[in-house]
Amino acid sequence: MNAALPPPIPFLDLQAQQRRLGQSLRSRLDAVLAHGQFVLGPEVAELEARLAAFCGAAHCVGVSSGTDALQIALMAEGVGPGDAVFLPAFTYTATAEVPLLLGATPVFVDVDPRSFQIDLASLAARIAGVREAGRLKPRAIIGVDLFGQPADWPGLGAIAAREGLFTLDDCAQAFGAAQHGVRLGKAADATATSFFPSKPLGAYGDGGALFTQSAERAALYRSLRSHGEGAQRYEVLRTGMNGRLDTIQAAILLAKLELFEAELARREVIARIYDAALADVVEVPARLAGAQSAWAVYAVLLPDEPAREAARAALTAAGIGHAVYYPRALHEQPAYRAAHDGARLAVAEGLGPRILALPIHPDLTDEQAGRVAAVLRRALGA
Numbered sequence: 521m522n523a524a525l526p527p528p529i530p531f532l533d534l535q536a537q538q539r540r541l542g543q544s545l546r547s548r549l550d551a552v553l554a555h556g557q558f559v560l561g562p563e564v565a566e567l568e569a570r571l572a573a574f575c576g577a578a579h580c581v582g583v584s585s586g587t588d589a590l591q592i593a594l595m596a597e598g599v600g601p602g603d604a605v606f607l608p609a610f611t612y613t614a615t616a617e618v619p620l621l622l623g624a625t626p627v628f629v630d631v632d633p634r635s636f637q638i639d640l641a642s643l644a645a646r647i648a649g650v651r652e653a654g655r656l657k658p659r660a661i662i663g664v665d666l667f668g669q670p671a672d673w674p675g676l677g678a679i680a681a682r683e684g685l686f687t688l689d690d691c692a693q694a695f696g697a698a699q700h701g702v703r704l705g706k707a708a709d710a711t712a713t714s715f716f717p718s719k720p721l722g723a724y725g726d727g728g729a730l731f732t733q734s735a736e737r738a739a740l741y742r743s744l745r746s747h748g749e750g751a752q753r754y755e756v757l758r759t760g761m762n763g764r765l766d767t768i769q770a771a772i773l774l775a776k777l778e779l780f781e782a783e784l785a786r787r788e789v790i791a792r793i794y795d796a797a798l799a800d801v802v803e804v805p806a807r808l809a810g811a812q813s814a815w816a817v818y819a820v821l822l823p824d825e826p827a828r829e830a831a832r833a834a835l836t837a838a839g840i841g842h843a844v845y846y847p848r849a850l851h852e853q854p855a856y857r858a859a860h861d862g863a864r865l866a867v868a869e870g871l872g873p874r875i876l877a878l879p880i881h882p883d884l885t886d887e888q889a890g891r892v893a894a895v896l897r898r899a900l901g902a
């Protein structure tokens with residue numbers, strides 16, 4: 521018996537998406553090649569207007585990456601040495617890297633064991649701890665919409681208002697997600713997103729955007745992304761950076777934006793297939809009330825590390841792409857240990873060995889999702 525193995529299932533399939541984009545992608549690229557305005561060409565402004573309309577934000581500023589979006593947002597507030605920036609301990613490194621680059625101190629906060637989002641009780645305790653110690657000035661909260669699910673923005677906003685803190689939404693994984701029917705983009709004082717190719721709305725290289733309701737902040741972001749430039753070219757008002765979104769990337773994103781709503785809907789369908797097929801054998805992602813995820817990542821929790829490793833081995837053997845986001849909490853990473861005050865963050869520390877992300881790209885078929893679930897069930901003896 522030599523039954524042919526079913527074809528592999530990639531974790532991401534940008535080639536399939538490219539086929540769906542077809543001619544629209546080529547026309548957009550040809551237009552840029554024809555006009556030749558590769559830096560801040562007309563596609564950048566067109567994209568900014570389209571993205572602001574998409575999420576209902578007043579202003580959008582295209583920038584060079586999600587990381588640079590976070591950095592520009594904190595630079596605009598003057599965050600620096602002596603400032604405490606509160607952020608979840610379970611997230612991508614960029615969230616913590618940016619305050620450190622500006623000389624501020626990241627204060628790691630524990631996360632919720634079911635939604636993996638920043639935990640409000642831990643946040644309140646960490647803010648109180650910093651005030652009590654008296655060495656740092658609480659300045660900002662970076663909430664992360666981890667895996668595409670909105671963080672608890674009403675809760676974060678209430679704490680920030682009470683404590684007088686700036687709120688920054690690290691929405692790198694969640695552009696397109698919504699809370700109580702309102703898209704992310706104005707839940708915080710500033711919202712930063714990423715167009716890294718694997719994000720729900722991805723470019724073909726690096727890119728990002730900032731959203732804000734404040735015209736003053738938007739003007740600052742535009743200045744900071746272009747070396748602190750004033751209204752006149754070569755008038756330098758402040759220390760800025762080279763943080764612009766490339767015209768070519770904006771053109772690609774304009775083509776992809778046409779398909780984006782349908783892709784978000786498709787990701788939701790796949791999430792529900794996984795939920796139904798897996799909820800009795802693993803912990804499937806918990807939804808916060810009223811939250812609509814962008815499903816950048818569909819991550820399940822296995823009972824323990826041996827079960828997670830068995831699942832990974834079975835998926836690998838079946839040719840099914842998978843990933844571990846994130847193997848370690850940030851405060852346990854060598855780069856951040858020295859910046860951490862030593863607090864135990866038990867939930868964040870316990871997730872790394874048990875978590876596993878399954879493929880959830882919009883070109884995954886129902887049959888493929890079913891096959892992923894079946895392989896996982898078999899690996900767990902179900």
Ligand SMILES: *Cc1c(COP(=O)(O)O)cnc(C)c1O
Pocket residue numbers: 585586587588611612614615664690692693713714715716726727728
């Ligand atoms: C991807 C990501 C970033 C950084 O975005 P880049 O565009 O890669 O710089 C920041 N925060 C989170 C949570 C991310 O997932």
